[in-house]
Amino acid sequence: MTHSRPNTSRPATARFILLGLMAALFLALAGCTSLPKVDREAIASEAIPMSPTTALGKIAKDSLPAPDLSGFRLMPLGTFSYDTRLQLARRAESSLDVQYYHFENDASGRYLLRALRDAANRGVRVRLLIDDLYTGGQDKLFLAFAAHPNVQVRLFNPFCCARDRGQAGRFLASTGDWSRVNHRMHNKMFIADGAMAVFGGRNVANEYFLRNDKAENFIDVDAFATGFIIAPMQALFDRYWNSDPVYPLESVAKTDLSREQLLAQFEEWTGPANTMPPEALPPNDILGYGPIADDLEGGRLGLIxxxxxxxxxxxxxxFESGDELxxxxxxxxxxxxxxxxxxxxxxxxxxxxxxxxxxxxxxxxxxxxxxxxxxxxxxxxxxxxxxxxxxxxxxxxxxxxxxxxxxxxxxxxxxxxxxxxxxxxxxxxxxxxxxxxxxxxxxxxxxxxxxxxxxxxxxxxxxxxxxxxxxxxxxxxxxxxxxxxxxxxxxxxxxxxxxxxxxxxxxxxxxxxxxxxxxxxxxxxxxxxxxxxxx
Missing domain, CATH: 3.30.870.10 (Endonuclease Chain A)
Structure with a gap:
């Protein structure tokens, strides 16, 4: 497989502007089909509340000093931030709610998808919500992930056409729909068992986790969190998951592969031959914190x-008019x-x-x-x-x-x-x-x-x-x-x-x-x- 991506973490403004100027020359491409109708009530679902019977739930409850407080650990080092997501995925017992602007088909993205798949195989309900901007040409990977039991994948504000093309091709094919596709979901969160979460600025791609040796990596900060704010985070995730701009992946992405073929492809793409695991963590990060796994294995969280x-x-x-805040x-x-x-x-x-x-x-x-x-x-x-x-x-x-x-x-x-x-x-x-x-x-x-x-x-x-x-x-x-x-x-x-x-x-x-x-x-x-x- 060939895996490439534009070196950017937001809609590529310069390209967007050029595409807008070129749009009149490509009106013929705008005649594609519209987005499908979806029975929202039939596919609605809600977050699973934290239960102290799960391992993460018990640790969260035992660590909480007061019901109205929230605990945090800053993660300025990408390797620690990535490992924290993996640790939560490996320990989850009831649910994983994952929302990202960009979830790349590279070593970091595929390895995390495999960890999410492993959780689903244990009976964990996995809901993955991705903005559709960077999914061009990657439908088969996410369809293969969604083919597993207990996994659901949805797209925010999807492109209806030219789904196998990159950004330029999909925007040109959406000339008549410019006012819609210009708007994206930039949110990022990762919630495990309604007990613990990771949020901040990082997307899921090599350059956010210091794994891109061919280009510059990003300086960023995430926070590990537990306590009072987790339930509100779950409610915010549900608001997006069940919203009108969000569509089930299968309603807009198509493939000729059977379910068995998709599962086999996922195994190949995310297996060790094509997806290298992350390197071992150093003993501590620049703030002096060790890996979150140390706290989880000890049964108590050391947080602020x-x-x-x-x-x-x-x-x-x-889709609202006007620019007032x-x-x-x-x-x-x-x-x-x-x-x-x-x-x-x-x-x-x-x-x-x-x-x-x-x-x-x-x-x-x-x-x-x-x-x-x-x-x-x-x-x-x-x-x-x-x-x-x-x-x-x-x-x-x-x-x-x-x-x-x-x-x-x-x-x-x-x-x-x-x-x-x-x-x-x-x-x-x-x-x-x-x-x-x-x-x-x-x-x-x-x-x-x-x-x-x-x-x-x-x-x-x-x-x-x-x-x-x-x-x-x-x-x-x-x-x-x-x-x-x-x-x-x-x-x-x-x-x-x-x-x-x-x-x-x-x-x-x-x-x-x-x-x-x-x-x-x-x-x-x-x-x-x-x-x-x-x-």
Whole structure:
């Protein structure tokens, strides 16, 4: 099998725009069939509540200090985050509810699918919900997975046509349906037995778990969780699972293979000949935590406890008119938490396009004396240069407001000795984190950009815990202080400069570091052709 994917973690904005401009030339491709009708009541299902009779349920119950608290362990190291999902899949006894924007057909994706299949063979009900953007040409793999007993697979907002093609072919074939297929489900969560979960910024693909040795891996953060917030997370999963934009895989994906052939193919594709297992974990991660398996085998979880709540956009958010932030939206909830800051806001977002609404929020914070520190990707490290174009339009204004602005450097990340556990191929920021007054933290899937605010669906958690906030700041500072450029404006000219410390000496760059003149020219030429709402 040949396994390839575009090197991006969000809808490829530049390609989307070009496809939109080309659409008029390919109207003939738009005449495909529409999505099928589905009897929603007949296929509805609900999450299975936690039971203390399961091993995970018993550990969760025994570890909980109070009914209204939630426990967390941050996972900045992709290898530990991936292993945690595997450990939960291997120990689940009743249910696994898995929701992802991108679930790639690579070693990480197939190995996790096999672990989910093994759970299903033990009698565990497995529900897998995937956004359909990155499934092009992969229907047979997921149909083979769904052919197993106790497994259900559903797609969010599926493409009806050209399913064996990549993104470009499927978007061209959906010319008449552009307003629908442009909207995607960006949520990520993994819930086991209604007792424990993993959520955060990571999708399921090699580059999120430090397994991509051919391209740069992502810097990201997930959280392991248990306690009070798990039941609300289950309810949010059910809301999507039973929603109108979600379709059973079999209703849109077809194959000539029999069930027996699909099962045999799944065994071959996910077996050791085609899917290598992950390497053994190091003794601990950069926060000093060992593998979660140690806690699970010991029967007690060592976590940070605090009060927390979770939220997600309604599944039909993409189909609502207007761009006002709804009180039910993930962005609204995150912004309201930030608005309450009294002293400090520290945030990371791989795609940072504040827009007029975001600039008004920053101005309000700074007028009250709130210190604001933001970190995003530099032009040299971003996987979406066109989105960087939208961000760069606001850089000078943010600096004039007194915002401390940092841009991650792929080159500097590789030189950072404190990142020894991350591997030499690390280099792109993907974490979506906010720390407010060193007390309250946001962890989720939401970027600080227009697409997250008004187009994609998102998920997030707000956690009240000084101890957790301290650990998040520590994670952010590893890159902010040692692997990023600090931006400033030259007072006399208003020009931008990028500052870094090399061998204990300050180095000043007067142009975008780690970027070619051709790339900067290309982005400048696109300035007037890229609507900010698509970024």
């Amino acid at each position: 406890w605090g009060s927390a709540y979770v939220f997600a956009d309604y599944p039909d958010k993409p 709804l009180e039910t939206s993930a962005t609204y909830n995150a912004v309201e938490a930030i608005r309450k800051a009294k002293k400090e806001v520290v945030a990371t977002s791989p795609y940072l396009v504040p827009g007029m609404r975001g600039m008004a929020l920053l101005q309000a914070l700074r007028s009250r004396g709130v210190k604001v520190t933001l970190m995003t990707n530099s032009l040299g490290s971003t996987d979406e240069p066109v989105v960087h174009l939208g961000y760069s339009a606001y850089r000078e204004d943010m600096l004039r407001l007194g915002v401390d602005l940092y841009e991650l450097s792929s080159v500097r990340v590789k030189k950072n000795k404190r990142n020894y556990l991350f591997g030499a191929s690390l280099g792109r920021l993907h974490a979506k984190l906010v720390v407010i007054d060193r007390q309250t933290s946001f962890i989720g899937s939401m970027n600080l950009d227009p697409r997250s605010a008004t187009t994609n669906t998102e998920f997030g958690a707000v956690i009240d815990s000084p101890e957790l906030a301290k650990e998040l700041i520590r994670i952010i500072d590893i890159d902010r202080l040692q692997s990023a450029y600090r931006l400033r404006l030259i007072p006399e000219t208003g020009r931008l400069q990028w500052l870094s410390i090399e061998d204990d000496e300050e180095v000043v760059h007067d142009t975008e570091p780690e970027s070619s003149g051709w790339l900067r020219l290309k982005l400048w030429l696109l300035t007037h052709f890229v609507p900010e709402s698509l970024l």
